Amino acid sequence: MLEGALLKLIEFLEMNNPITLSVILLVASLIVTPFIRGLIGAYISLAVCLFTSSILTLISLKVLITGSVVTLTIPLLPWAKYYPIDLSSVKLVIDPLTAYFTLLLSIIVFASSLYGFGYVLRFRGKEHLGWYGFNYSLFFLAMFLTLSVRDFILFIIFWELMTLSSQFLVSYEKEKPRAVKAGIKYFCISKFGAEYMLIIAITLTTLLAMTTSFSGVGEFLKNLQINDPTLYYLLTSFFMLGLLIKCAAVPFHNWLPEAHPEAPANVSSLLSGTMIKVPIYMMLRLLLDLSNPTPAWGLAIAIIGCVTLFIGTMYALIQVDSKVLLAYHSIGQIGYILLALGTSIYLYSLGNYLLAFIALTATLYHAINHAVFKSLLFLTAGSVVFRLGTRDLNVLGGLGKYMPFTAVCALIAALSISGVPPFNGFASKWMIYFSTMTSSTILSFLGAIAMFISSVTTASFIKYFTTLFTREAKVDVSKVKEVPAPMAIAQGVLAILCILLGLYPMLAIKASKSLAMYLGLSIPKVISYGPIVVTVPGKASISLLLIATLLVITIPIVMAVTKPKIVPRPWVAGVGIRPQHSIPASSYYRDFELVYYEPYGLGRRLYSALCVDFINWLRRSLPKLSLGLENPQNSLPIYIAIALLTYLTIIAGLRWW
Amino acid sequence: MLWLRLTYIVLNVLVALLLAPLLHGIERKVKAKVQNRIGPPILQTIYDLSKLYRRAPIGYSIASWILISMSFSYALILTLLVPTAFNVSLGFTSDLVLVIYLLTSTSVLMALAAIAGASPYSGVGSSREASLVMAIELVIAFIIGTLAVSYGVFTLPKLLPIWDLGFKPSVLGALTLLAILTYIEGLRLPFDIPEAEPEIASGVYVDFSGRILAAALHTHLLRRLLVTSLFIDFLLPREWFYFKLGGYLIDLSIVPYLIIMVLASVIYAVTEALFGRYRIDAALKLLKAMAIMSLGVMVLAFAGY
Numbered sequence: 001m002l003e004g005a006l007l008k009l010i011e012f013l014e015m016n017n018p019i020t021l022s023v024i025l026l027v028a029s030l031i032v033t034p035f036i037r038g039l040i041g042a043y044i045s046l047a048v049c050l051f052t053s054s055i056l057t058l059i060s061l062k063v064l065i066t067g068s069v070v071t072l073t074i075p076l077l078p079w080a081k082y083y084p085i086d087l088s089s090v091k092l093v094i095d096p097l098t099a100y101f102t103l104l105l106s107i108i109v110f111a112s113s114l115y116g117f118g119y120v121l122r123f124r125g126k127e128h129l130g131w132y133g134f135n136y137s138l139f140f141l142a143m144f145l146t147l148s149v150r151d152f153i154l155f156i157i158f159w160e161l162m163t164l165s166s167q168f169l170v171s172y173e174k175e176k177p178r179a180v181k182a183g184i185k186y187f188c189i190s191k192f193g194a195e196y197m198l199i200i201a202i203t204l205t206t207l208l209a210m211t212t213s214f215s216g217v218g219e220f221l222k223n224l225q226i227n228d229p230t231l232y233y234l235l236t237s238f239f240m241l242g243l244l245i246k247c248a249a250v251p252f253h254n255w256l257p258e259a260h261p262e263a264p265a266n267v268s269s270l271l272s273g274t275m276i277k278v279p280i281y282m283m284l285r286l287l288l289d290l291s292n293p294t295p296a297w298g299l300a301i302a303i304i305g306c307v308t309l310f311i312g313t314m315y316a317l318i319q320v321d322s323k324v325l326l327a328y329h330s331i332g333q334i335g336y337i338l339l340a341l342g343t344s345i346y347l348y349s350l351g352n353y354l355l356a357f358i359a360l361t362a363t364l365y366h367a368i369n370h371a372v373f374k375s376l377l378f379l380t381a382g383s384v385v386f387r388l389g390t391r392d393l394n395v396l397g398g399l400g401k402y403m404p405f406t407a408v409c410a411l412i413a414a415l416s417i418s419g420v421p422p423f424n425g426f427a428s429k430w431m432i433y434f435s436t437m438t439s440s441t442i443l444s445f446l447g448a449i450a451m452f453i454s455s456v457t458t459a460s461f462i463k464y465f466t467t468l469f470t471r472e473a474k475v476d477v478s479k480v481k482e483v484p485a486p487m488a489i490a491q492g493v494l495a496i497l498c499i500l501l502g503l504y505p506m507l508a509i510k511a512s513k514s515l516a517m518y519l520g521l522s523i524p525k526v527i528s529y530g531p532i533v534v535t536v537p538g539k540a541s542i543s544l545l546l547i548a549t550l551l552v553i554t555i556p557i558v559m560a561v562t563k564p565k566i567v568p569r570p571w572v573a574g575v576g577i578r579p580q581h582s583i584p585a586s587s588y589y590r591d592f593e594l595v596y597y598e599p600y601g602l603g604r605r606l607y608s609a610l611c612v613d614f615i616n617w618l619r620r621s622l623p624k625l626s627l628g629l630e631n632p633q634n635s636l637p638i639y640i641a642i643a644l645l646t647y648l649t650i651i652a653g654l655r656w657w
Numbered sequence: 658m659l660w661l662r663l664t665y666i667v668l669n670v671l672v673a674l675l676l677a678p679l680l681h682g683i684e685r686k687v688k689a690k691v692q693n694r695i696g697p698p699i700l701q702t703i704y705d706l707s708k709l710y711r712r713a714p715i716g717y718s719i720a721s722w723i724l725i726s727m728s729f730s731y732a733l734i735l736t737l738l739v740p741t742a743f744n745v746s747l748g749f750t751s752d753l754v755l756v757i758y759l760l761t762s763t764s765v766l767m768a769l770a771a772i773a774g775a776s777p778y779s780g781v782g783s784s785r786e787a788s789l790v791m792a793i794e795l796v797i798a799f800i801i802g803t804l805a806v807s808y809g810v811f812t813l814p815k816l817l818p819i820w821d822l823g824f825k826p827s828v829l830g831a832l833t834l835l836a837i838l839t840y841i842e843g844l845r846l847p848f849d850i851p852e853a854e855p856e857i858a859s860g861v862y863v864d865f866s867g868r869i870l871a872a873a874l875h876t877h878l879l880r881r882l883l884v885t886s887l888f889i890d891f892l893l894p895r896e897w898f899y900f901k902l903g904g905y906l907i908d909l910s911i912v913p914y915l916i917i918m919v920l921a922s923v924i925y926a927v928t929e930a931l932f933g934r935y936r937i938d939a940a941l942k943l944l945k946a947m948a949i950m951s952l953g954v955m956v957l958a959f960a961g962y
Contacts, residue, residue, distance in 0.1 A: 400720055400773075420762045421755060435755055437805035440959070448802035448955065451754075455794035458765050459787040466772040470720050540811035542752050547734060554730035562868040564722050565713055583780035592788040595941040654787060
């Protein structure tokens with residue numbers, strides 16, 4: 001009997017493809033890990049994720065290169081088939097859009113899992129590592145399934161699972177009050193902000209469209225655009241609100257800088273690198289695939305993106321906690337992606353196909369670039385935490401000498417996110433500038449602001465890198481060693497990707513070409529001579545490979561010319577360098593903050609007006625609902641009340657209408 | 658013709674490397690004259706650099722050695738991309754945004770290298786340099802925006818000189834602001850805040866010595882030259898100075914280029930003699946005002962003027 005089952009399983013695997021194997025392995029690890037308290041529990045899950053992410057990387061690359069669509073059906077609950085909800089099977093479709101985001105996801109999962117093999121040693125004997133493994137596998141599985149299902153009900157189920165597992169991972173270190181608090185806040189805002197909105201949107205849309213499949217809803221929405229644009233905008237605005245909260249667009253961003261830093265480092269890298277890209281994927285799906293591009297949404301997303309990148313990065317500049325600084329930059333970089341996405345939608349709807357296509361490429365390209373360098377940055381920050389247990393930039397320093405490999409990786413990532421050529425961040429930012437600025441629309445101004453913000457990013461990472469690795473530390477770092485091999489290799493893989501992705505922009509161009517073909521959008525002539533040059537004929541062209549080659553030639557020559565011989569201890573004012581001499585992280589850009597104070601003042605005023613005053617007003621008005629939690633933002637019941645109230649109002653309003 | 662092009666490119670690099678310290682010498686001389694001093698000889702900066710290049714270097718950290726070398730390499734690559742003495746550049750990759758980013762990168766790497774030196778003065782210098790980079794970038798972003806809105810082109814060979822594309826009032830405004838920025842980017846006297854010799858003991862350079870100091874100073878001077886060259890390239894119609902000689906195209910635009918560079922240096926030096934150093938917040942406030950002006954210029958361009 002056992003043999004028969006085994007044969008059936010093999011047959012099933014042969015008939016389908018490695019995706020099924022991946023899903024089965026992940027589910028198996030979900031079943032096993034909760035029972036293993038020790039290190040093995042985490043290792044099983046990490047190994048499975050490592051393996052399945054490599055498989056998914058290959059499959060998604062194949063789909064992107066060949067342009068073919070992979071479809072498969074996995075049986076789920078044969079009895080659960082109530083029209084229009086059908087849970088009898090899960091249909092997975094890997095089309096170019098899914099494939100691209102799956103590629104991004106699986107690359108980051110690969111690096112994070114590898115890193116995890118070293119990092120989880122931190123929790124040995126302190127925490128239940130099986131639960132870590134369980135949530136880690138579940139997180140990966142849920143993200144992959146969210147990207148590949150084609151049914152709204154299943155979509156929202158996996159989306160919920162994604163949030164839930166990530167929330168447990170955020171508050172994994174349960175004796176740290178900060179982690180638990182951040183987890184609760186993240187839970188409140190995701191559930192009663194993002195997910196409620198999405199549930200409202202999905203309930204209404206599927207009820208009105210009488211179907212839950214993406215294709216059916218797509219037809220319905222496209223019809224609606226012609227016949228009843230008001231209803232279309234109403235429905236999509238619920239969707240968009242939920243997605244914007246989930247990807248931490250300003251003004252719905254304040255959960256992210258608390259939640260992402262509290263998770264274990266490799267989970268932070270997954271959260272910032274991949275999870276906040278899932279809403280971007282859904283926006284692409286919703287606004288370019290399921291409906292025709294509209295100028296209103298394009299412009300709205302571009303403006304929200306610009307505000308997001310501005311506020312996110314300006315606030316990142318003043319942070320003094322390594323992972324919080326990175327989390328604020330995640331908001332900023334999501335702003336860049338939203339700006340590119342909005343530009344693409346707006347210009348497609350206006351018929352400017354050339355720039356729209358470049359903006360679409362920039363969206364995809366910056367998404368993967370951000371995933372790679374932000375994950376790497378979180379991993380390097382995690383390496384410092386792993387060795388020293390602190391994230392305070394005011395006291396850290398001097399680690400470059402003791403952790404040289406981590407320092408080099410952090411430098412590469414910092415230069416990438418700053419947009420220093422020839423690293424990958426520059427290539428995608430250049431596409432964003434070109435597509436926005438030369439469009440001669442209102443987007444030109446947004447592009448100019450994005451360009452300014454890029455230099456703020458640079459300044460912020462000067463602070464990040466030097467306070468961690470070069471200047472004198474205030475804590476004792478002399479006994480610090482380089483991180484264990486798995487962590488180092490994971491960092492190295494991502495650092496190499498930072499360089500390769502910049503030198504080889506073909507990947508993104510090819511992906512967006514197959515995506516545009518799949519979506520039926522017109523593809524203009526953007527020439528890319530292999531990895532050499534990206535050019536818009538007669539208008540703009542860059543060749544980062546050339547710059548890189550020149551750098552590889554000149555840097556060693558200059559280094560040979562300037563080679564130092566004697567390395568004495570430096571001294572200042574008659575004494576050796578003391579830790580007190582080094583400039584604290586909080587005063588790096590004090591003058592700049594004082595002169596360019598507007599965003600900070602505005603932020604404070606808005607925060608006090610919206611959050612403190614509004615919540616206080618609510619607390620006064622609804623005294624019984626608030627349970628006296630000290631931080632008004634964490635009042636779970638308030639969020640439930642607001643969400644329920646909105647939900648009921650909208651449903652009632654729609655019925656009446 | 659390829660060898661001629663290659664010769665021009667090599668000559669460009671060499672001329673830039675020598676011209677940068679020479680112009681600094683001229684500036685020092687002119688400044689001395691304005692202040693009624695005798696001043697150093699014109700070649701003094703070249704002497705200084707050549708002496709430093711021969712000095713056994715005493716580096717503090719490997720990080721600053723690597724980062725200074727990177728910074729210098731970026732400046733060297735820029736001499737291939739921005740037309741200086743001769744109008745040749747690697748046109749297919751010479752992009753306005755790329756050039757601006759490479760310029761910024763030299764400053765950024767310099768600031769990183771300086772903090773690696775661990776002296777509190779260099780730390781203060783770097784943080785000031787980075788603050789200035791941010792404030793300058795806001796102005797530059799709107800200037801690039803103006804050019805992009807007006808012409809829809811990023812490629813430098815297409816943009817230079819600006820006359821071929823048709824002139825607009827907004828572009829005049831943008832170029833005026835760019836002219837002021839060439840002065841500020843050069844970190845000359847009211848803006849030499851990251852260096853601030855009497856105040857923070859040469860700030861970013863305090864920890865460097867010997868060849869590393871030479872490379873750092875050379876990078877700084879090259880950056881000055883490149884920024885001014887970029888501005889001149891916007892206005893100088895170089896085709897007027899092409900001559901055919903036995904089938905070869907001889908580029909004589911080096912003559913007007915040199916004249917303008919020397920003139921610019923004289924203007925810079927006289928201006929420099931007039932000012933004392935700004936406090937960092939005053940400089941940032943000025944740049945903020947300039948940013949608002951450049952935004953105005955971009956709005957003008959957007960309106961079609």
